[in-house]
Amino acid sequence: MIRRLTFISALTALSLASSAQAATFNPGTYTAVAKGNGGDVPVAVTFTANAIQKVEIGQNKETPGIGSVAIDNLPKSIVAKQSLGVEGVAGASITSKAILTAVAACVKQAGGNVDELSKVQQKQAIVPAQTLNADIAIVGAGAAGQTAAIRASELGKKVILLEKMPFAGGAAAVNGGTVVIQGSKIQKDAGIKDDSPAIMTDDYIKNGHNLNDRKMLSLYVNNVGSMVDWATTYAGMKLNTKAGFTNEAEHSKPRVMRWVDGAQGATRNFKAAVEKSGTKVLLGTPAKELIVKDGKVVGIKA
Numbered sequence: 001m002i003r004r005l006t007f008i009s010a011l012t013a014l015s016l017a018s019s020a021q022a023a024t025f026n027p028g029t030y031t032a033v034a035k036g037n038g039g040d041v042p043v044a045v046t047f048t049a050n051a052i053q054k055v056e057i058g059q060n061k062e063t064p065g066i067g068s069v070a071i072d073n074l075p076k077s078i079v080a081k082q083s084l085g086v087e088g089v090a091g092a093s094i095t096s097k098a099i100l101t102a103v104a105a106c107v108k109q110a111g112g113n114v115d116e117l118s119k120v121q122q123k124q125a126i127v128p129a130q131t132l133n134a135d136i137a138i139v140g141a142g143a144a145g146q147t148a149a150i151r152a153s154e155l156g157k158k159v160i161l162l163e164k165m166p167f168a169g170g171a172a173a174v175n176g177g178t179v180v181i182q183g184s185k186i187q188k189d190a191g192i193k194d195d196s197p198a199i200m201t202d203d204y205i206k207n208g209h210n211l212n213d214r215k216m217l218s219l220y221v222n223n224v225g226s227m228v229d230w231a232t233t234y235a236g237m238k239l240n241t242k243a244g245f246t247n248e249a250e251h252s253k254p255r256v257m258r259w260v261d262g263a264q265g266a267t268r269n270f271k272a273a274v275e276k277s278g279t280k281v282l283l284g285t286p287a288k289e290l291i292v293k294d295g296k297v298v299g300i301k302a
């Protein structure tokens with residue numbers, strides 16, 4: 001049964017930085033490179049005589065949806081706060097560190113004072129608590145939470161999706177980018193007609209050394225096919241049917257395919273589907289407490 005849930009956003013602390021005082025630079029554009037998660041992160045910083053005017057990030061291979069969050073946001077923060085002491089992006093700490101290291105190298109080249117610019121004075125700005133209403137509030141924008149949000153809104157429900165990280169995707173944003181499609185139309189269309197929930201169960205039990213949770217496994221093997229059909233039609237997820245099945249030792253039948261563009265493609269398509277669903281997504285918002293009334297969960301504090 002779906003109940004109307006309330007989501008309360010608690011006091012949010014914003015950090016405000018005051019500008020570094022009396023910064024001086026030799027005006028111009030300087031470049032530096034630092035190692036990120038996917039390789040080199042090239043940075044170009046433009047200075048006026050007393051300000052960091054522009055921070056630009058060049059071609060890089062940081063993970064879309066994770067490292068890219070730092071690439072999109074950190075340069076703006078550095079310029080807005082005129083500081084090297086800005087907080088990195090949670091979950092994208094390696095990319096954040098690369099950007100800050102390369103910008104610091106540019107500051108040095110421009111004759112600026114890295115130590116001074118790294119001092120950030122933080123003030124706490126209190127945003128008053130607000131109450132938001134929805135039919136369903138979902139905690140966690142991983143694959144499960146995003147799927148639940150898309151499905152709930154398909155059923156006409158108003159949904160709020162809370163995610164503690166500054167990006168959605170959870171493990172699915174960085175995983176192997178494959179999915180089991182046993183029982184789906186795509187598996188049958190690809191000519192595999194002799195697979196079944198029973199065969200898949202045997203494979204999993206064997207691979208799991210008989211330690212599997214049978215109830216959960218049964219739920220999985222009996223629903224994954226229709227789930228994949230729904231995801232690839234209604235939810236706009238795209239399987240790489242051209243590449244065909246992947247070969248994985250634990251599966252006795254061809255039943256695993258890659259998403260188009262792997263985990264990155266799946267993350268992009270999930271994001272688009274969640275946006276299209278009209279779900280209100282609140283990133284960087286950890287759920288802290290369930291609000292229980294008369295033994296029923298009626299809300300979440302976050």
Ligand SMILES: Cc1cc2nc3c(=O)[nH]c(=O)nc-3n(C[C@H](O)[C@H](O)[C@H](O)COP(=O)(O)OP(=O)(O)OC[C@H]3O[C@@H](n4cnc5c(N)ncnc54)[C@H](O)[C@@H]3O)c2cc1C
Binds near residue numbers: 141145164172285287
């Ligand atoms: C390295 C790796 C490779 C994998 N490869 C594959 C593969 O190729 N194919 C496959 O099918 N599966 C693969 N898996 C498994 C698959 O990725 C996971 O089973 C699936 O992504 C789990 O999704 P989830 O939504 O259940 O959990 P999660 O991805 O863990 O999502 C939970 C989300 O909740 C958020 N959260 C937690 N607490 C709070 C809170 N208090 N408030 C707000 N948000 C919160 C988290 O930040 C996270 O985003 C792989 C897993 C890993 C780790």
